[in-house]
Amino acid sequence: MALKTxxxxxxDELAAVxxxxxxxxxxxxxxxxxxxxxxxxxxxxxxxxxxxxxxxxSGASSASSHMVHGGIRYLENGEFRLVRESxxxxxxxxxxxxxxxxPLRTTIPIYSTFSGLxxxxxRFLRHTSGQPQERGAVLIKAGLMMYDLFSRDGGAVPRHxxxxxxxxxxxxxxxxxxxxxTATYYDASMHDPERLALDVLQDGRSANSASYALNxxxxxxRDSDAVVLRDRESAEEFTIRADVVVxxxxxxxxxxxxxxxxxxxxxxxxxxxxIVLDHPELLAATxxxxxxxxxxxxxxxxxxxxxxxxxxxxxxxxxxxxEPARCTEEEIDYFFALIKHVFPAIPVDRxxxxxxxxxxxxxxxxxxxxxxxxxxDYRIEVDxxxxxxxxxxxxxxWTTFRALGETLxxxxxxxLGRARSVSTKDLPIGGxxxxxxxxxxxxxxxxxxxxxxxxxxAEQLLVRYGTRAAEVWAHIEQEPEDHPLxxxxxxxxxxxxxxxxxxxxxxxxVIMRRTNIAxxxxxxxxxxxxxxxxxxxxxxxxxDRREAEIEATVQLLNDAHGLTLTAPAHG
Numbered sequence: 031m032a033l034k035t036x037x038x039x040x041x042d043e044l045a046a047v048x049x050x051x052x053x054x055x056x057x058x059x060x061x062x063x064x065x066x067x068x069x070x071x072x073x074x075x076x077x078x079x080x081x082x083x084x085x086x087x088s089g090a091s092s093a094s095s096h097m098v099h100g101g102i103r104y105l106e107n108g109e110f111r112l113v114r115e116s117x118x119x120x121x122x123x124x125x126x127x128x129x130x131x132x133p134l135r136t137t138i139p140i141y142s143t144f145s146g147l148x149x150x151x152x153r154f155l156r157h158t159s160g161q162p163q164e165r166g167a168v169l170i171k172a173g174l175m176m177y178d179l180f181s182r183d184g185g186a187v188p189r190h191x192x193x194x195x196x197x198x199x200x201x202x203x204x205x206x207x208x209x210x211x212t213a214t215y216y217d218a219s220m221h222d223p224e225r226l227a228l229d230v231l232q233d234g235r236s237a238n239s240a241s242y243a244l245n246x247x248x249x250x251x252r253d254s255d256a257v258v259l260r261d262r263e264s265a266e267e268f269t270i271r272a273d274v275v276v277x278x279x280x281x282x283x284x285x286x287x288x289x290x291x292x293x294x295x296x297x298x299x300x301x302x303x304x305i306v307l308d309h310p311e312l313l314a315a316t317x318x319x320x321x322x323x324x325x326x327x328x329x330x331x332x333x334x335x336x337x338x339x340x341x342x343x344x345x346x347x348x349x350x351x352x353e354p355a356r357c358t359e360e361e362i363d364y365f366f367a368l369i370k371h372v373f374p375a376i377p378v379d380r381x382x383x384x385x386x387x388x389x390x391x392x393x394x395x396x397x398x399x400x401x402x403x404x405x406x407d408y409r410i411e412v413d414x415x416x417x418x419x420x421x422x423x424x425x426x427x428w429t430t431f432r433a434l435g436e437t438l439x440x441x442x443x444x445x446l447g448r449a450r451s452v453s454t455k456d457l458p459i460g461g462x463x464x465x466x467x468x469x470x471x472x473x474x475x476x477x478x479x480x481x482x483x484x485x486x487x488a489e490q491l492l493v494r495y496g497t498r499a500a501e502v503w504a505h506i507e508q509e510p511e512d513h514p515l516x517x518x519x520x521x522x523x524x525x526x527x528x529x530x531x532x533x534x535x536x537x538x539x540v541i542m543r544r545t546n547i548a549x550x551x552x553x554x555x556x557x558x559x560x561x562x563x564x565x566x567x568x569x570x571x572x573x574d575r576r577e578a579e580i581e582a583t584v585q586l587l588n589d590a591h592g593l594t595l596t597a598p599a600h601g
Contacts (some may be wrong), residue, residue, distance in 0.1 A: 093389020461496020
């Protein structure tokens with residue numbers, strides 16, 4: 031049975047942490063891996079506080095390819111342990127988080143039979159860039175046969191399938207007619223990464239009343255055996271003591287350690303960018319599957335349908351975490367060139383881009399190793415000079431967050447001299463508890479739990495929250511009147527739920543992470559005004575704060591996500 035969501039505004043959480051002045055474990059960084067550790071510890075009955083200088087899952091965790099995958103490319107790196115763990119976790123997430131993680135058929139267009147066959151062993155051994163070569167059918171076939179051995183979950187996942195040109199073009203007629211083969215296998219997509227992270231967080235908050243989550247709170251320095259935190263909303267500073275400190279700051283791990291007085295050079299992240307297209311013709315051409323393609327220059331492009339749009343990514347470029355990651359015009363040119371290569375008859379242009387984003391992967395420092403060969407595995411480092419045990423997480427990826435959280439929690443439990451009491455391996459996440467998996471079960475669940483909601487609204491809530499939608503709807507029904515917002519994409523009572531239960535602090539939290547309004551291209555200046563008007567009385571904002579929220583969100587969307595909004599004039 032799902033844990034009931036803990037009702038507490040962000041200010042309540044902050045007041046409780048400040049009053050206590052200590053916790054058992056302080057986690058710095060509330061991306062998916064820090065959140066996963068928080069949930070795992072809370073389920074063991076260990077008090078924890080997780081803080082992030084921005085919103086939850088708003089850094090590297092918000093810039094993913096929306097994939098939960100076994101990492102077929104890691105086989106070439108010889109990372110068999112990571113592939114085994116990744117496919118195991120992918121299969122597990124399909125079971126324990128079915129509301130957000132869905133099977134995804136993936137097709138690779140192939141242009142040659144033997145290309146890359148001689149270069150692959152050298153790339154495996156040297157892990158350097160060298161002269162890139164496109165992989166041919168023989169090499170891809172060998173890789174997929176090995177992938178099947180890792181991936182099939184006792185037969186639940188279908189085997190890969192190879193087709194020649196004629197059958198491939200019959201299935202995907204818009205593909206480049208010059209292809210020789212296609213290979214199709216199954217991975218999984220993650221429809222709402224930020225909401226999945228929030229669900230994991232809510233599980234932890236609900237499991238332990240003495241565990242707290244604080245967004246917009248940063249760790250700024252050590253003070254003897256305490257860590258000094260700053261509330262970025264009020265600029266007030268306060269200290270917290272803990273028995274163990276864990277740095278899960280992702281690509282910013284070295285910067286966090288530096289603030290705590292521990293100089294490290296663990297990280298060497300790479301930038302990955304994506305664009306979201308409103309392009310019905312390209313959407314139809316994908317036939318509901320991901321197209322995964324490696325160009326002859328060794329770079330990867332993935333094209334797949336998501337939320338009625340087409341997501342295109344990604345790049346792999348060395349990046350400095352001190353600089354904001356941005357999707358550049360050159361990267362967009364690269365995406366367009368590869369779309370044209372795969373679907374030559376389908377034109378694309380910049381007017382069809384509704385959203386773009388970029389982030390830095392939390393990869394380990396890699397010196398001369400080519401970005402594509404840098405390990406996606408993780409390790410745990412210990413600060414030997416800290417007054418209290420301090421761990422740093424290096425690496426990690428979305429697919430393995432549950433296993434990583436378990437591994438990290440076991441390390442913390444060992445430091446505390448405590449034993450694990452709960453396994454998260456088969457424990458459903460948030461709205462995945464009792465999630466209906468068939469058409470009949472879905473209709474029955476909606477009728478039982480969302481009675482009174484019209485069909486489209488009920489479906490919208492189930493998609494957004496999973497089975498937590500029952501709690502949201504119960505909250506909505508407590509008042510006889512509820513006003514739709516943004517043409518029905520949201521409502522006033524639902525927004526109130528987000529403030530009271532999901533720790534909303536800023537306008538951007540709602541449009542970028544609590545909903546997908548920004549991702550699908552639904553943001554206009556009028557939309558921002560409408561949501562800000564509804565948020566202001568819920569948050570206690572003055573007119574000046576409301577206008578500042580709109581202006582800050584416009585600036586963020588224009589600068590980081592490629593929009594061209596104009597803040598409404600006031601005065």
